[in-house]
Amino acid sequence: MTDDWRQAWAPVIESIGVELHDEPPRYGPDRIEAGAVRRYLEPLEFDCALHYDADVARAHGHADIVAPCTSLLTFATGPLWEPGQTVFVGAERDAQPARSTLRPRMPQGAPPVSAFFATETDIEYLRPVLVGERLGRRGNRLLSCEPKETRVGRGAFVVIESEIVDEAGEAVARIRAGLYLYNPHTAAGS
Amino acid sequence: MTQLSWDAVSVGDTLQPQSFPISVYRLVVAAGANRDFNAIHHNTAFAQATGAPEMYANTLFLQGMWERTVRRYIGLGGTIRRLASFRMNSFNCVGETVVVKGEVVRKWREGPDGLLEIRVWSENGDRVSVGPGAMVVSLPVDPQ
Numbered sequence: 495m496t497d498d499w500r501q502a503w504a505p506v507i508e509s510i511g512v513e514l515h516d517e518p519p520r521y522g523p524d525r526i527e528a529g530a531v532r533r534y535l536e537p538l539e540f541d542c543a544l545h546y547d548a549d550v551a552r553a554h555g556h557a558d559i560v561a562p563c564t565s566l567l568t569f570a571t572g573p574l575w576e577p578g579q580t581v582f583v584g585a586e587r588d589a590q591p592a593r594s595t596l597r598p599r600m601p602q603g604a605p606p607v608s609a610f611f612a613t614e615t616d617i618e619y620l621r622p623v624l625v626g627e628r629l630g631r632r633g634n635r636l637l638s639c640e641p642k643e644t645r646v647g648r649g650a651f652v653v654i655e656s657e658i659v660d661e662a663g664e665a666v667a668r669i670r671a672g673l674y675l676y677n678p679h680t681a682a683g684s
Numbered sequence: 685m686t687q688l689s690w691d692a693v694s695v696g697d698t699l700q701p702q703s704f705p706i707s708v709y710r711l712v713v714a715a716g717a718n719r720d721f722n723a724i725h726h727n728t729a730f731a732q733a734t735g736a737p738e739m740y741a742n743t744l745f746l747q748g749m750w751e752r753t754v755r756r757y758i759g760l761g762g763t764i765r766r767l768a769s770f771r772m773n774s775f776n777c778v779g780e781t782v783v784v785k786g787e788v789v790r791k792w793r794e795g796p797d798g799l800l801e802i803r804v805w806s807e808n809g810d811r812v813s814v815g816p817g818a819m820v821v822s823l824p825v826d827p828q
Contacts (some may be wrong), residue, residue, distance in 0.1 A: 537714035537745060538704075540752040542685065544760055554760050563764045564747040568718045588723065588730050596722055609734040611724065612743040615770040622763070646735025672771075678735045 500641040503650045505603030507639045514601050514634040519659045521630035523573040526561050528625050534565045551624075558624045563617075566667050570629040570658045571595050598654060598673055599634055607649055607675045614653070614672035623666050632657045637670065649676025687759040690791070690798025690823035699786035699802065702753040706741055706778050718744040728778075738777035746776060746814055750804050753784040754819045757802070761824045765799070769817035776806070776813050783807045789818070798825040 524530070532546050543550035544560045551559050561569060572595045575581050581591040598610065623629065637653040651674050658667040704710075711726050720742040723730035731739045747770060754764060776782050783806070790801035799822050805815035 538748045564751045617767045
């Protein structure tokens, strides 16, 4: 009885090693823009001229401004809103949009969870990415799933492998992303 | 930014620590910049409902802290090849200051390329909040 929540992850564990969504790459909505790269630098106070000065980038062998390597996921992420959609559906203080561009896609039969956060990341950067390029995500291969109760809730640690690809479908980065998917403990302490 | 040569690096060399005070304002700017709008990163009540003590820095923001720290060390002529074992140990919450540190732990050649493995970690108060992980970089090699 007490292990029912662990058993609920069985369909996910059975999908280890499987490509969960075998489909074409999903591309970010925009080509990488110099302004978007500049804004990426702002909260980091990241003063590297490769990322804002095309002349400096060219002097170092690049054809244009280089996107920070940690920004590639940002530029490969889908839009929050698209024409024809309504995503802001409630006026409650903490209302969430009707869709999330970040929520990981789990196999059919996975137990519902209300929260998740990233736990571990490995990324291999295969080449510099420049402004003007358009990036997408390809692949969603489940590498591991370990149900576990932590101090924040009950859920599972999963690791998913994917690629960031350019418009030609060539990989520019390979990612192994760890996530903890969980249902938080309630105030009653369940 | 000074250009470092691979030949000038020794295992054990350390990177200049970089500090990142985390305010609500900065977290909001980070969410807008890196497009991680998960409410756990800008909404106290939402974050606490998921078991966190407060709103906390998102992964891309924390990875960017490592990139800035390593880039400052390797200069414009260096190339970041890999981010490895970027492991979140604890939340990096609003009101705290993250300090990123690093140390060269390996140095080797692959053909014409001079490579380094830099051990990197984030400190937050008296704990290591992210890592230790590594960034693998290449640097210009001095002409023979």
